Amino acid sequence: MKMERGGDEFVGDERLRDRQFDGESSILSSALFLDHVGEVVLSVNSTGLSWKPVDCPCDDESCWHRKLTFTSTAKVNFSDIYAVELTDLGLIHQSILPKADCCFLHSDSEMYRFIVHGFQRSKTQPSMWMLAMYTFGHKDLQICELFVNQINAYLSKETGRPKSLLVFVHPLSGKRNGRRIWEGVGPIFSRARVRTKVIVTERTGHAFDVMGSMTNQDLNSYDGVVAVGGDGFFNEILNGLLLSRLKAPYPPVPPDFTDSLENELGNSVPNLNETAAGTSYECEDQSPLLPTSGHNQSGFSNFKIKKSDCSSGEQDSELCISNERFRFGIIPAGSTDAIVICTTGVRDPITSALHIVLGKRVSLDIAQVVKWKATSSSKNEPDVRYTASFVGYGFYGDVIVESEKYRWMGPKRYDFAGTKVFLRHRSYEAEISYLEAKREQNISDSEKDQQHGRAGDCNELENYDLGICRANCQTCRASSGCTTTGSRPATFYSNPGKSRWLRSRGHFLSVGAAVISCRNERAPDGLVANAHLSDGFLHLVLIKECPHALYLRHLIELTRKGGKPLDFGFIEHHKTAAFAFTSFGKEGVWNLDGELLRAHKLSAQVLRGLVSLFATGPEV
Ligand SMILES: Nc1ncnc2c1ncn2[C@@H]1O[C@H](COP(=O)(O)OP(=O)(O)OP(=O)(O)O)[C@@H](O)[C@H]1O
Secondary structure: OOOHHHHHHOOHHHOOOOOEEOOEEOOEEEEEEEOOOEEEEEEEOOOEEEEEEOOOOOOOOOOHHHHHOOOOOEEEEHHHEEEEEEEEEEEEOOOOOOOOOOOOOOOOEEEEEEEEEEEEEOOOOOOOEEEEEEEEEEOOHHHHHHHHHHHHHHHOOOOOOOOEEEEEEOOOOOOOOHHHHHHHHHHHHHHOOOEEEEEEOOOOOHHHHHHHHOOHHHHHOOOEEEEEEOHHHHHHHHHHHHOOOOOOOOOOOOHHHHHHHHHHHHHHOOOHHHOOOOOOOOOOOOOOOOOOEEEOOOOOEEEOOOHHHOOOOOHHHEEOOOOOOOEEEEEEOOOOOHHHHHHHOOOOHHHHHHHHHOOOOEEEEEEEEEEEEOOOOOOEEEEEEEEOOEEEEEHHHHHHHHHHOOHHHHHHHHHHHHHHHHHHOOOEEEEEEEEOOOOOOOOHHHHHHHHOOOOOOOHHHOOOOOOOOOOOOHHHHHHHOOOOOOOOOEEEOOOHHHOOEEEEEEEEEEEEEEOOOOOOOOOOOOOOOOOOOOOOOEEEEEEEOOOHHHHHHHHHHHHOOOOOOOOOOOEEEEEEOEEEEEEEOOOOOEEEOOEEEOOOEEEEEEEEEEEEEOOOOOOO
């Protein structure tokens, strides 16, 4: 049989040849059969695999093999390979190319096989990663084993890939198919030999309780935690980890905000403006993610920094918790999945699973939100939460209240509730104070100029990429003081004294603070198209009372790709590191990732690059 020729041809010293591809000498090279293609010479070098068709022996100018197959070498880098596995004796299929008598392409044959597992980017949507499998066969089992061992040896040198993960699966998330989604991607983890401890949640708060009760030593045995669910579920896990461990200073607030709390609480309210300034920091080693922390006499929380881990000069404001190893992962199964869309570019469980097993890494800002008083008449009791995506008051809270009545509708309940709340058109009186971003930080003016085709005064801003956040985003790198290794010390806003407090008071249909752009399938560019994953800013979006029709136009703009939902006179958009909120009169509710929070007085700040995610940022 012709196909056997390739298997028999390379014997003894000839069997494994040293060849050159792309100028780099290969370590291992041999003729094998590639499933559905034909006979190829496969080579391994330090960067990856490459293969080329064996030369066709015929002189026939019309030979399909010569014409169609391969003038070029196919290549897969190790960074794009997540597993290789030896399989049983089995069929290698004939070429899918037209038959040609002169070449060895026209019959299936049984041989030993191994499969290289990698991925390919979708041609139409580069952020979408699709599984790719290359099955090679050879008559000699030893040849297959040699390749598998060599490829495995290189894969083990790939840095940053997780070996052990804690996985929470929310079975009722989104369309109630969290479990099925996990079963769909589970084999990717087992092929990549990532150990997974899987917990299928049984109730709200289950994942929070598990995360909160685990010791740091337990957490240290994992390289990260994966949520199979929606944004709310991820934030529950995030809070389970942070609330019991991170004692961050409360957000800075304007003096009158503190005064009004102090009047009611006496000395028990810390002077928030002094919290961070002048404190010293150190890190605790056992924590997988977080620094040790402690309260000073006035009740503030002090971060501690391990100086050797931090590269930026401004150590007094740095919190060194950006652990390179420990990361979060999200496999989308929810109703919105905005965090996944903003961090991978698509809402696709396979893409997310690949980002995780390949050990991708991106830093994420986290907002710390403190509810001080539930209602104007209730007691002051600071209650801290963390969010990776969005907090909203007014319209956003009312939609959640309304949608809870229609849970049985599944994700469609948000549309139904949204319409009802929109028709109601309720506004709430409130005062919002926010820290002015410094000129060189506040690039929104310049962003607006760009949008409108004006040059803008960009002198101070030339290092910033003013576009949208994407993989290897220059804005996030520049503003985080990223080191050459890509590590980013997490920081909190430490010096409010240097910035002015600005304020806005009025009747608002909604008050929202976005940590990220919040892109989703309904709002393809998100609420704030140019928000970044880790630039250290919140985007405050204040929508003032306005005619119904104008509000509808804002909502329609939100659903349009390339729309300008914030370009309306009744909308204020401020980039800020922190804000404080007080309601007057009729009180609305806050929506924190789908969870309701009653807060008459609330403050929030961004913690820059606090956590890392298994993701690259969108490839757009
Ligand atoms: N087994 C469970 N049964 C009921 N509720 C659960 C369970 N596990 C988790 N939850 C709760 O469900 C909430 C919502 O989950 P999740 O975010 O996955 O779904 P979603 O609201 O459909 O999606 P999205 O947040 O993307 O809109 C979580 O905050 C969590 O507290």
